[in-house]
Amino acid sequence: MKIVLAPDSFKESMTASQAVAAMREGVSATRGDAECVAVPMADGGEGTVDAVVAALGGDRVTVQVDDPLGRPVPATYGYVADRHLAVIEMASASGLELVPRPDRDVLRTSTFGVGQLIRSALDRGATELLIGLGGSATNDGGAGMLSALGVAFLDAEGAALPPGGAALARLQHVDISGLDPRLAGVHVQIASDVTAPLLGTGGASAVFGPQKGAGPADVKLLDSALGRLVEITGTTLGHASPDRPGAGAAGGLGFALMEFLAADCDPGVEVIARTVGLEQALTGADWVFTGEGSVDAQTMLGKTPFGVAQVAARTGTRVAIFAGRVAPDADVLLDNGVEKLVAITAPGTPLDQALRDGPAALARAAAEFCRTF
Helix, strand or coil: CCCECCCEEEEECCHHHHHHHHHHHHHHHHCCCEEEEEEECCCCCCCCCCHHHEEEEEEEEEEECCCCCCEEEECCCCEEECCEEEECCCCHHHEHHCCCCCCCCCCCCCCHHHHHHHHHHHHHCEEEEEECCEEEEECCCCCHHHCCCEEEEEEECCCCCCHHHHHHHHEEEEEECCHHHHHHHHHEEEEECCCCCCCCCCHHHHHHHHHCCCCHHHHHHHHHHHHHHHHHHHHEEEEEEEECCHHHHHHHHHHHHHHCCCCCCEEEHHHHHHHCCCHHCCCCEEEEEEEEEEEEEEHHCCCCHHHHHHHHHHHCEEEEEEEECCHHHHHHHHCCCHHHHHHHCCCCCCCHHHHHHHHHHHHHHHHHHHHHC
């Protein structure tokens, strides 16, 4: 029997790799004859670097970058040398969790640190960049990232604009002559479940700005400033498509990556599955065990377990989802390619205990499930 172990992380309890180890322990306890294939997964957000590095045998690289407010902070990305692949979570450099709530100022926050991570990856020889866009503190349209890569954003007097989305309202000229020439030979892949456009009531500023501290006046200012960025980008590059799905991801970082670096943008779990070779691993498998901390009806909207189930449907592999919490409405998954939903924690278990005992509980649940074969 072949079982593929492809969970996401169980937030605050175990990483995807730790979840794989727990599942393997449970399978081995009752089905010692089973072949277990480890394919830790993620959806493009937190844990993406860990999952890809574990699956492909890469390294974690830590460098000092500027945080969203320009303060020095260590940030880590993954690098798979034999594929010249760098895996970057933008939140590691420009994430909301890096800015204490009293310091949050979405008018000034910048993606400069993301550009510094890209530059470090280029120094290592990267020819492929996989960038997850979840958890940003920024709304600068990716101008900070591009600045770190050599692009100049100038006002009417030819002076460089200060960091942040608000300053883009004074944008008069974008000078791309200094853009790092190494990027010409690099393929950039965005992993993001955000399909929002850049501008308007469904765009970056209106939908996500308030989550980062923007008030109504700030939202109006930021949306107008990003509109100015679109206008000048179109003049500079000859193209600017603010309505492309994902352009509004990470405060407009998606727009900058697609327009200036010709990035492709796809749903996160699809990108990760493709990168780590999930479909190849599932070929000939009897079961795939996947899961994350909690599953419900919303799991079908781009979350890892459902993404794994969709890939498994192409290979005819049976699917079991393990989770700390299985909500009643998660039963909809059983009508959409999932055969079993397994709660690893007993109802009523205190949250702190459930998080602490997660690996042991997952191992027990996997062992008990294997006894039913």
